[in-house]
Amino acid sequence: MIKTAIVGASGYAGAELAAMLARHPEFELSTLYVSAGSQDANKSLSELYGRYAGLLDYPLIPLDEQQLSELGHKFELVFLATPHEASHDWMPQLVGKQAVVMDLSGAFRIKDQAVFARYYGFEHHQPGLLKTAVYGLADWNMAQIREADLVAVPGCYPTASLTALKPLHEADLLDGAQWPVINAVSGVSGAGRKAALNSSFCEVSLQAYGVLGHRHQPEIASHLGREVIFTPHLGNFKRGILATITCKMKDGVRLQDVQAAYEQAYAHNPLIRLRKSWPKIDEVAGTNFVDLYWKLDETSGHLVVTSAIDNLLKGAAGQALQCANLRFGFSAALGLMEERQ
Amino acid sequence: MIKTAIVGASGYAGAELAAMLARHPEFELSTLYVSAGSQDANKSLSELYGRYAGLLDYPLIPLDEQQLSELGHKFELVFLATPHEASHDWMPQLVGKQAVVMDLSGAFRIKDQAVFARYYGFEHHQPGLLKTAVYGLADWNMAQIREADLVAVPGCYPTASLTALKPLHEADLLDGAQWPVINAVSGVSGAGRKAALNSSFCEVSLQAYGVLGHRHQPEIASHLGREVIFTPHLGNFKRGILATITCKMKDGVRLQDVQAAYEQAYAHNPLIRLRKSWPKIDEVAGTNFVDLYWKLDETSGHLVVTSAIDNLLKGAAGQALQCANLRFGFSAALGLMEERQ
Amino acid sequence: MIKTAIVGASGYAGAELAAMLARHPEFELSTLYVSAGSQDANKSLSELYGRYAGLLDYPLIPLDEQQLSELGHKFELVFLATPHEASHDWMPQLVGKQAVVMDLSGAFRIKDQAVFARYYGFEHHQPGLLKTAVYGLADWNMAQIREADLVAVPGCYPTASLTALKPLHEADLLDGAQWPVINAVSGVSGAGRKAALNSSFCEVSLQAYGVLGHRHQPEIASHLGREVIFTPHLGNFKRGILATITCKMKDGVRLQDVQAAYEQAYAHNPLIRLRKSWPKIDEVAGTNFVDLYWKLDETSGHLVVTSAIDNLLKGAAGQALQCANLRFGFSAALGLMEERQ
């Protein structure tokens, strides 16, 4: 069993990770940490999540400076489900020791240092780590992930978007001039577990936000290798993302070309389902699947593809675990085929 | 036109009041205040509530000590949609001047001073005002409300509960020994407009709370004139309350007795609907109605009655306005028959 | 008072019409009809909609052949909130008499007869009426609507989409080659009041449908005057539509050009709100507003505009009433500024 810790275990993604690790056959969930000043410190996870009563009664240990410096020695695998700035600041103390680090924040996802000041609101001071970090798009970057010491686990919207777009781009089916248009709706859990007026029950109602300026836009573009328009929305549901993507295809592209591109990429991947009808968010909520379905208008050359995921699982904790499976030599889907809620 | 101010206009009930007053034929909505330290100060109401864009672009004036002392002179009618403690502390400066005060808080609803320390968490220091305040149960206390200078507008749960129970109690149909059991479910807006983990979208799910200790229990009991069991629940919807009330009736009570009691109480009241089927919350949301329906098992002597209201309207702002209508000599339902959302 | 009937009053749009007409100062709601075989025949509207108990206790009269033939003589204004085929089949008996007809179905919205076989599933046999019918886009086609005897009231998605796109198209700001991409999410009431597995509570979850083949696509394209990509979605809420539209602009278009186009089109229109933030669906639900907000990336030339409406009001019953206001010489917004739910 591989000794494992989660830092930031009180949040929605951290708690999902804890639940999956607690029954994973190869990783041993040793310790759950929260930041030292957290009001959840020293509570148990099941006090925060009544759902886990009797199942995950782990204490939430406040992480002080001393412990932080020892994490890399004490564990073989550390998941950071922490704010971007915390991951950024703590990473130099973590990497380069025994532990492999899976970072669920955005702090190491993009190679271009300048993006952070503009989209994340902080200056990035770890150019070396930015360079060595591997982008954990687990259905694509398997080889690199298997060698990585620091994996930057992708964001939720990029996971849904890239899974749909990369097969088309790699097969060179997309029109060169027109940018793919990604419209995505996320459940409120994407905003994290916190008191905020924006995510209070009475204030939530379908709405666009972060238009033409969301931090996931450069993440998608840089890992796809071309520009896109990305418009996120907040929806009135708890979990899941549905991304609806409209693309202009190259002249002469036929439905069979699209089908072939997706099958080549995913036919043998148990976590990606090429569906026979338009996926609903509820059909993937609580799972680690990506569900894809598409339609092509061969006359006008427009393709619409929708991609549905659970934002906390495939879009965060589940993909982090998939990366850990790869890194430690297990089957990618180990512990990921069971449903969660 | 009667010159009117709202203090605490940024909250859900205050904003509903503003919307109703803005189109009321007799009250002139002059000024909206928020507490001096509010982060909403100097914004417009429509910045907080996009729904009111172009309709209610009133500024939210921060209320300082100076203005507080002048409110009673400056307006003929002042609504307080403020926290209990604020109403308690400010009231001596407000009453006894020109303005009639409608207090939507709980600070003056119960005659027994001792209740406040136990159920509200503060000591009450205004015994004189407690004595003169009139409980604004607008379908019952019309005569007193017409004379009042300070009206304590009832809570949302007590409004739903008392409207259902008072006709039975006044007609002496209830068994003397067994306490009526009130189970009620409220929409999340009952918790007010604020950032709080409890009312964040992902945390809300049907749940009991405040069991055998909620502050509305003594309010219901004292204004009904007998003890009750009251169990509130939080429901996963925005507005409305459904109270389901189970009573043991006196021996020999027949369905026609119950029918007669309700008809005597409400047959001519346009705001109370004696329904022909079990009311749904959505059927009263956005309205000032109380919808009642009941069934009696004559064999066992048990009655079940459900009472549905909009918690922000009939349960707060609407009843406050109904009290104001009565106090200034207008028809009780003036400006209250139109729907709101 | 203008004598008015509604045919198809038991459905969601028909019932909304009834509620608005019942308090309209100029139209007299005389009779509510349902089709002869309807299981709702001879019930009252408030039996179907508990919300209207005591308010709209009108009977639902079954419409037989005899009455159908007399409608055009008996009323000055007839609203058809009926299925497409019913409107198509009945129209010849209705028009050309005294009554002005407002048809909420899609049967007369598109001039091209061939569209009906392909998108509506029936052959259109009324080429003459197709030619004379006026498309009731009430904020644009005022002059024609004022003269019309048969108004084809626009669909819900086209209303949201055209209101956003027409100012850009008329001001010639849109790139000629790239098609605007419309992604829209509708509440479930858009599917109508009926028993259907697709719209049953447990089956509803955000999902695309009718992709690259929905009947509202030719409606939008033909009344805009250029092609578009239109992808509708079903959302897990009752009312409202949010359309998110992504457009490539002509080279050199600046934000001020977009602003000017919208202001020229709508600055004096009380029913269209040029917002200062991204509209939420709840902010227009129960109203007759169209709320618009947009952002332009001047560097890449992409514009994202969102348009929010209530699908049953501005997207159906409210716009029908707006057309009737115009047709009978009243102010366009008469009776439409009050909220409904």
Added chain:
Amino acid sequence: MIKTAIVGASGYAGAELAAMLARHPEFELSTLYVSAGSQDANKSLSELYGRYAGLLDYPLIPLDEQQLSELGHKFELVFLATPHEASHDWMPQLVGKQAVVMDLSGAFRIKDQAVFARYYGFEHHQPGLLKTAVYGLADWNMAQIREADLVAVPGCYPTASLTALKPLHEADLLDGAQWPVINAVSGVSGAGRKAALNSSFCEVSLQAYGVLGHRHQPEIASHLGREVIFTPHLGNFKRGILATITCKMKDGVRLQDVQAAYEQAYAHNPLIRLRKSWPKIDEVAGTNFVDLYWKLDETSGHLVVTSAIDNLLKGAAGQALQCANLRFGFSAALGLMEERQ
């Protein structure tokens, strides 16, 4: 592996059963049947439930008379997730052969034959089977279930209610005169998978139904051994039941007595959680737990206890599987501790 069939596998409970059986270590899911005339016949389960795409692609075999007569020979375990009347009519052909039958319908839950005409709308013609059927309240009737050939799996509301009330009744803590008052709210999936106006998305809103006449009232009363008041409600969520139960206790009952009663009944039962706070429905949705929490007012002698379950799992499919575990000598919770959605 024990050869197992499900009859009625297309419904919500049947599909949950299929999902649990498909990964159960001891039962082999052999065949899924639907009734011969079902429109789902010959589809795969995953066509109906996109959630199961790639996971449960079993065909739904139409069950004709011939197959029905052979079921009892062909399988060792048959689950009936069928309408009450179907279970009633088919049972004589099923029992008395090789197969153990778990009936999820209400057809064999109550010993008193007369109840069926009054509460179920059909005359019961199987008095012999009624007598031998064992009520599958799996946390109480273990010994009988282990010997049974026909198990009548309890209803959802009775499961939630009896789990909360039986420890109090068995410990003789309940006042003899006053009837416990059960108020329960169920998610819409309780109404089954079907097209019905009542359960269509736009019509659902919190509402009482079946008041003082629901078929689960005699089921609860007869298996508790005393009368109760039971008031069910439909809530605006998909899954789960929250039952809030108010009881008058015998004079002198103390909190420690209540605690002792629950601990004696359930302390070693992994499927029943004695919680430390009021359970939310979401905390049990997708699980096989019953979550209990209570508060006693020692002064007045009133106890409020809430009981939360997933209506489709613990309230139907999960309890059926728990009974099967017992019947075949496995641990009661085998295959039931994993979450589902």
